[in-house]
Amino acid sequence: MKQDITALRTDQFVSSIWAGGDYRAYSFEVNQKPVHFAIRGKWQFKDAAMFSMIKKTIAAQRAFWNDYNISQYTVTLMPFLTEDEYSMSYQGTGLTNSFATWATSNRNTSPASLMYLYNHELMHHWIGGIIENEQPEELLYWFSEGFTEYYTWRNMLESKFISEADYKRSFDSVPALHYADGEHANANTVIKENFWTNYKFQKLPYNPGPHFCFLS
Numbered sequence: 001m002k003q004d005i006t007a008l009r010t011d012q013f014v015s016s017i018w019a020g021g022d023y024r025a026y027s028f029e030v031n032q033k034p035v036h037f038a039i040r041g042k043w044q045f046k047d048a049a050m051f052s053m054i055k056k057t058i059a060a061q062r063a064f065w066n067d068y069n070i071s072q073y074t075v076t077l078m079p080f081l082t083e084d085e086y087s088m089s090y091q092g093t094g095l096t097n098s099f100a101t102w103a104t105s106n107r108n109t110s111p112a113s114l115m116y117l118y119n120h121e122l123m124h125h126w127i128g129g130i131i132e133n134e135q136p137e138e139l140l141y142w143f144s145e146g147f148t149e150y151y152t153w154r155n156m157l158e159s160k161f162i163s164e165a166d167y168k169r170s171f172d173s174v175p176a177l178h179y180a181d182g183e184h185a186n187a188n189t190v191i192k193e194n195f196w197t198n199y200k201f202q203k204l205p206y207n208p209g210p211h212f213c214f215l216s
């Protein structure tokens with residue numbers, strides 16, 4: 001396949017995604033802009049089910065932002081090998097015009113179990129990506145993670161992935177989780193100091209953002 005690459009910075013090129021081999025590829029368009037989904041391996045769900053969830057997620061996010069200015073986009077999914085038929089884990093990374101995902105391919109991995117991952121992580125294209133955090137970025141995680149979290153749930157509701165009751169339940173728990181955590185009253189600068197070494201601090205920015213959005 002021949003590709004012409006223009007108007008791309010070197011750092012965008014080196015963080016682009018290249019996939020080859022036995023991938024099964026599917027495509028759709030959002031306002032004439034192609035989105036590709038490439039999956040390999042054996043799963044407990046049909047490719048079409050995962051493709052449909054990704055399609056709805058991306059279409060809803062672009063409609064929300066009214067942003068169709070992404071010339072093309074690719075999502076890849078490949079299996080992690082695990083011998084435990086019940087364990088479930090996944091991992092994803094945002095790259096140039098693409099998102100690469102790995103997940104265990106056993107019975108607990110489904111479009112529903114990866115729905116949150118895609119709805120949250122692809123939202124970072126805008127919050128954290130286009131709306132970039134200033135450095136040191138840890139000081140602004142309350143905004144980039146908090147608002148992403150809020151719009152993740154809003155989008156899942158609007159795409160009808162979850163019910164109104166699920167949505168309300170997820171936000172009902174936010175103040176409780178936030179205020180129950182003994183670290184919540186720490187200044188943002190203290191959160192930054194401890195962010196990468198303490199799990200409790202790492203979770204903190206996910207709560208004030210949704211809390212703030214929900215109240216306003």
Ligand SMILES: [Zn+2]
Nearest residue numbers: 120124145148
């Ligand atoms: Zn995030």
